[in-house]
Amino acid sequence: MIMYVTTDFTKQIDDEISYLKLDTKVRREFMLMEARLLDERREGEAEGIAKGKEIGLAEGEANANIATAKRMLAKGCYSLEDIAELTNLSLADVEKLKEEQAEQA
Secondary structure, three states: OOOOOOOHHHHHHHHHHHHHHHOHHHHHHHHHHHHHHHHHHHHHHHHHHHHHHHHHHHHHHHHHHHHHHHHHHHHOOOOHHHHHHHHOOOHHHHHHHHHHHHHHO
8 A cells, every 4th residue: 555645745745736737728729739749740751741741752763763873884885974974873873883893893
């Protein structure tokens, strides 16, 4: 069995909470604050989802560009500069892909 010791301080807190529960203005302000927090949470969640989609699309595009560059390198018909231009990759990235393909061969 748990026993609670009531002190002047805890009685004062209990009295204040009881008073605030009866105060309709305070209750309404608290409810409005809760609603604002919920709205902000939803906005933050929506922003996070949008940012995640943006990052996912960018990564997907980058992966597709790398795959295209690899196929172009394998064909051997394109200059490194052309591959970089057509895939929106940097020349350094294309050179690195070429080195990786050479190591794998």
